[in-house]
Amino acid sequence: MGTDRGSQPEIPLTDGTEPDGIPLLQIKALHTQFETKQGTVRAVDGLSLDLYEGEVLGLVGESGCGKTMTALSIMRLLPGNGQAVAGEIKFEGKNLLECSSEEMKRIRGGQIAMVFQEPMTALTPTMTIGRQISEAMEIHLDLSRDEARERALELLEHVGIPSPRARFDNYIHQFSGGMRQRVMIAIAFSCEPRLLLADEPTTALDVTVQAQILDLIKQLAQEAGMTALFITHDMGIVAGSCDRVAVMYAGRMVEIGPVDDVLLNPRHPYTQGLLGSVPSLDSKPGDRLFSVSGLPPDLASLPTGCKFWPRCPLADDRCREEEPMLEQYGESQAACWKVMPLRVE
Amino acid sequence: MFLYTVRRLAALVPIMVVVMLITFTLGYYGPIDPVRAVLGEEWEDEARYAEVKKALGLDRPFVIQFLDYMGAMFGGNWGQSLSSFGGVASDRAVGEGRGAGFSGTSTGVREMVVGRLGITAQLSFWALVFLATFAILLGVLAAVKQNTAIDYTIVTSSIIASSIPAYVIGPVLLIVFVLKIPVFKTVGGWDGMFSRQAILPAIVLAFGPMLVIVRQTRAGIVEVLGKDFVRTARAKGMPERLVVARHMLRTAMIPVLTSMGLITSGLLTGSLFVEQIFNIPGIGKLAIQTLLSGDHAVFMGVVLFQSLIIVTVNLLTDLLYGGLDPRVTYN
Numbered sequence: 001m002g003t004d005r006g007s008q009p010e011i012p013l014t015d016g017t018e019p020d021g022i023p024l025l026q027i028k029a030l031h032t033q034f035e036t037k038q039g040t041v042r043a044v045d046g047l048s049l050d051l052y053e054g055e056v057l058g059l060v061g062e063s064g065c066g067k068t069m070t071a072l073s074i075m076r077l078l079p080g081n082g083q084a085v086a087g088e089i090k091f092e093g094k095n096l097l098e099c100s101s102e103e104m105k106r107i108r109g110g111q112i113a114m115v116f117q118e119p120m121t122a123l124t125p126t127m128t129i130g131r132q133i134s135e136a137m138e139i140h141l142d143l144s145r146d147e148a149r150e151r152a153l154e155l156l157e158h159v160g161i162p163s164p165r166a167r168f169d170n171y172i173h174q175f176s177g178g179m180r181q182r183v184m185i186a187i188a189f190s191c192e193p194r195l196l197l198a199d200e201p202t203t204a205l206d207v208t209v210q211a212q213i214l215d216l217i218k219q220l221a222q223e224a225g226m227t228a229l230f231i232t233h234d235m236g237i238v239a240g241s242c243d244r245v246a247v248m249y250a251g252r253m254v255e256i257g258p259v260d261d262v263l264l265n266p267r268h269p270y271t272q273g274l275l276g277s278v279p280s281l282d283s284k285p286g287d288r289l290f291s292v293s294g295l296p297p298d299l300a301s302l303p304t305g306c307k308f309w310p311r312c313p314l315a316d317d318r319c320r321e322e323e324p325m326l327e328q329y330g331e332s333q334a335a336c337w338k339v340m341p342l343r344v345e
Numbered sequence: 346m347f348l349y350t351v352r353r354l355a356a357l358v359p360i361m362v363v364v365m366l367i368t369f370t371l372g373y374y375g376p377i378d379p380v381r382a383v384l385g386e387e388w389e390d391e392a393r394y395a396e397v398k399k400a401l402g403l404d405r406p407f408v409i410q411f412l413d414y415m416g417a418m419f420g421g422n423w424g425q426s427l428s429s430f431g432g433v434a435s436d437r438a439v440g441e442g443r444g445a446g447f448s449g450t451s452t453g454v455r456e457m458v459v460g461r462l463g464i465t466a467q468l469s470f471w472a473l474v475f476l477a478t479f480a481i482l483l484g485v486l487a488a489v490k491q492n493t494a495i496d497y498t499i500v501t502s503s504i505i506a507s508s509i510p511a512y513v514i515g516p517v518l519l520i521v522f523v524l525k526i527p528v529f530k531t532v533g534g535w536d537g538m539f540s541r542q543a544i545l546p547a548i549v550l551a552f553g554p555m556l557v558i559v560r561q562t563r564a565g566i567v568e569v570l571g572k573d574f575v576r577t578a579r580a581k582g583m584p585e586r587l588v589v590a591r592h593m594l595r596t597a598m599i600p601v602l603t604s605m606g607l608i609t610s611g612l613l614t615g616s617l618f619v620e621q622i623f624n625i626p627g628i629g630k631l632a633i634q635t636l637l638s639g640d641h642a643v644f645m646g647v648v649l650f651q652s653l654i655i656v657t658v659n660l661l662t663d664l665l666y667g668g669l670d671p672r673v674t675y676n
């Protein structure tokens with residue numbers, strides 16, 4: 001993708017279309033693999049993705065499709081023996097996969113921050129929340145302990161923690177799930193990173209809290225003019241928060257485009273399946289939700305051809321043998337031999 | 346936490362009463378006759394025997410004697426060593442302590458026990474410092490370098506250090522560092538905790554429990570290595586050193602603290618072997634001396650004090666958990 005972009009007219013960011021210019025983050029043919037007893041697991045399999053300054057890109061797909069592993073590859077924090085074996089991740093022109101571990105430490109937290117899914121386990125239980133926010137600022141912003149403390153107090157206030165001074169020395173077990181995620185967000189924004197990776201930041205929260213946390217992230221990112229990669233499986237979040245959306249399946253991208261276009265005119269049958277499994281206001285009582293049948297493929301032994309064919313209602317011989325590449329359709333791109341005609345509204 | 350501490354301290358009283366009852370009963374029905382020990386050669390003189398027995402209050406019934414003893418103990422009067430009576434047994438007791446560098450002039454049991462405990466405590470302090478720094482550091486290193494040559498070397502050498510008994514490693518160190526390479530001129534006795542003489546026995550003392558601390562630290566760190574909060578700390582760009590020190594160590598130290606408590610009790614009740622080998626007049630050596638010489642009052646004092654130490658260290662350990670883990674509450 002990305003080669004035919006130059007001829008497009010300049011479109012404002014908020015339209016959600018691919019803007020001109022050099023992307024802040026450029027992922028090229030990323031392959032992230034895990035060696036297991038069952039063989040090589042291809043968690044990310046040739047993913048290419050550009051993230052432009054100031055945009056919010058939603059990365060969606062089922063559990064295990066490689067969304068989180070993409071983010072952890074960017075951070076170079078893959079668990080176990082996971083490794084980005086091929087490809088490039090260029091951040092501000094620098095290939096992160098070739099950075100020294102010292103350079104990575106400066107980038108992590110300072111340039112690229114990550115908000116994790118589980119606020120219950122993602123914060124250290126034996127350290128005050130205040131210190132967990134301030135310690136990174138001492139490193140990245142070169143603040144003294146007192147200065148970092150003052151800034152942490154401001155941040156706590158800003159993310160909506162009441163009476164920050166009293167809460168600074170609290171531990172995480174004294175906080176609710178939503179409050180913990182606010183702390184997590186304060187940590188992520190503390191060093192004014194340029195890029196935010198949010199890995200299902202609201203999945204573990206109560207529905208009522210989800211919206212608040214989402215609004216908070218949006219508001220802070222907007223204030224800071226931050227670029228964000230929003231990993232989620234919730235199409236509602238994509239519709240409400242993102243400019244563009246990329247759909248992942250079995251470690252690769254199957255569709256990408258402006259949110260409005262993809263949600264209204266999904267080209268890939270998998271995207272259609274994902275959208276069909278969201279209830280809408282138009283559905284009548286008793287209507288059955290559409291769901292993608294079957295299970296995601298075993299990443300250690302992927303099918304030939306299109307990786308989605310075993311679950312695809314439209315698959316034919318060509319789909320089983322030849323893998324489709326991303327092609328431009330209107331404002332979006334999809335990788336499918338059977339691109340659906342536009343849905344009639 | 347204050348109330349908790351008070352309650353735990355109050356529980357000390359019944360525990361001490363039970364310990365006293367046991368030691369007193371054992372002493373009362375035991376094979377050593379204090380009257381005979383005091384009299385020495387004279388014990389066959391029946392009139393003299395009865396006189397001394399009455400003087401010592403040993404002709405009264407068991408219950409009265411015990412209550413009297415208990416009252417005196419709680420009152421701070423722990424009795425007198427047999428050596429205060431100048432008998433044979435006490436001569437032997439004093440003889441055992443020869444060259445120990447400890448002036449055994451005091452014959453009050455409490456003074457003797459507290460004095461000896463002071464020496465054992467100084468020695469234990471060094472052993473604990475060694476364990477709390479060196480052994481924990483090795484454990485952390487082994488965990489961070491998990492399944493590498495460094496890890497295997499650390500674990501294997503800890504196994505070796507801990508599996509050689511003190512009565513083997515002690516003499517070996519003495520031969521090497523006193524006879525072969527004379528790093529230390531004199532052996533034995535006690536010149537205070539900052540004297541060179543304290544080094545070898547402290548190392549030997551620390552060797553035994555070292556394996557436990559190394560392994561537990563290693564296991565504790567390995568367990569948190571893959572935790573989400575460690576990943577978060579790394580995602581903040583924290584240097585690995587601080588990730589370990591701030592985010593992993595406290596959690597990993599909880600099981601280590603349990604062991605350190607038990608080890609501290611063990612060290613403070615005196616190492617019979619180490620104090621014997623290095624001829625250090627600590628509480629362990631006092632226990633052996635008085636046990637062999639039949640200096641019953643002192644031996645009971647030692648046992649009582651040792652139980653007091655165990656219970657107190659236990660309480661301290663419990664209080665320290667709260668310092669490590671903020672989720673621990675006391676009520």
